[in-house]
Amino acid sequence: MSRLNGNRAQAQAEHLKVNVAILGAGRIAHAMATTLVKMAADPHYADLVAPYAVAARDGERAAAFAAQYGFPVSYGSYEELLADPQVDLVYIATPHSLHAEQGIMCLQAGKNILVEKSFTANAAQARELLAVAEASGLLCTEAIWTRYMPSRRMIDDIVASGVIGEVKMVDANLCYPVSGKARMTDPMLAGGALLDVGVYPLNFIDMVLGPRPIDRIVTSMTPYETGVDAHDAITLHYADGTMATAQASMLVSSDRGGYIWGTDGYIVCQNINNVEGIDVYNNDHALVAHHDVPAQLTGYEYQVADAANAILDGLTECAAMPHADTVRIMELMDQVRNQWGLTYPFE
Incomplete structure (x- = not known):
């Protein structure tokens, strides 16, 4: 479980920040890394979050990413990242088709998650991921920045x-x-x-x-x-x-x-x-x-701050993007694709 344990008062007393890790090292991961670095230097957020780690399937790529942004830790596998007890929040920055599997993996490792939009590839995956989230008691929220701005x-x-x-x-x-x-x-x-x-x-x-x-x-x-x-x-x-x-x-x-x-x-x-x-x-x-x-810093700071505050308050969802809203949008996109006759090979 998170070292913060949903106890804001204790976290503040011990001067603990929400350590954010990025899973994936693609374009959107770079945007989030820039955001985290700016948040760490901004008085509005400096006591709330800390850029901590990045994981990619290539260790050298992860190390170069961490060096570029000054992250203290990098990992060449997602499993290593999830084994790190200092990680409080994982931002999942991979393609849509991987979100459900990786989100479940994070939750089962005791990590809170901020999942890049679209939340999953379809509503069935969304419901599966959220069922695991609800059973875990951890935060799971969709990173669609416009909802938080x-x-x-x-x-x-x-x-x-x-x-x-x-x-x-x-x-x-x-x-x-x-x-x-x-x-x-x-x-x-x-x-x-x-x-x-x-x-x-x-x-x-x-x-x-x-x-x-x-x-x-x-x-x-x-x-x-x-x-x-x-x-x-x-x-x-x-x-x-x-x-x-x-x-x-x-x-x-x-x-x-x-x-x-x-x-x-x-x-x-x-x-x-x-x-x-x-x-x-x-x-x-x-x-x-x-x-x-x-x-704004980059615009991504609002979703990070909401997620971090939710973790400190022991919440499992963010008010700006509750689970019901995420599922409703995924179901709507399923209905649209059904009318088009468009399915993905893995469905």
Whole structure:
């Protein structure tokens, strides 16, 4: 079990920080390492978390990674990392298809986990991983950074203020030309646009509208040459008459906009993948308010801080991304893929 044991007072008395380890050494792992180093040097987080270790399947690669960021420990296998009693939180930074297996391995070794999105490759894997998490009493949370950012609360507050009236429709898109990356095009790695970029528009919609019943899903996609989805279009028809649309692609760029349309006006969110600003318009299309988003270290710090605080408080999930929300999004993506007739080879 974690040396912290969910006891914040004891941890503070002993000046213990949450030691964070990274499992995997790919691109997203580097982004997290940068974040951890900045958090360790920032007075807001310096007493909360410490960058501690990295593990990769290649010991030399792990050692080079640790040296680059000043991590004190590196391991050439995941098993060695999980045997280290000083590791409190493991950030899983591997492809989607490996998350369930590796997450279970971490939990069974007594490690709290922060699992990069998409949480798993499908809902069945998500439920299996969460069952192990719940039995373990350890923290297990999905690392989809937009759920933890201050911009989310800002958007919620603007909608709740009634300034745009009753929300009737939401639209969100995220597209990047990233098909040159092997993990994006490989079906064995659960590649494709949906789980990597399409998950963000769906989460944006879900954050605005919440868990209301969906009557009907209308969707289509254009396949990549390997069979995974390249472009996606998804329309959600809710039982209360609300509607939402989402678009994603791994071949082109888009404006990355999030749009919330109400009876008295609308909200424009610049870049749903890391909201940079929020504009509010009335029914005459006049700008009535602009909201700046607080400065950040990298944007990843919020999910790390939430996870670390949850560990110190003995919690098994984070309020910003509870298990129910993770499962709901995974089930939605399963339904979408089912309509496309897209399955991964391991399913």
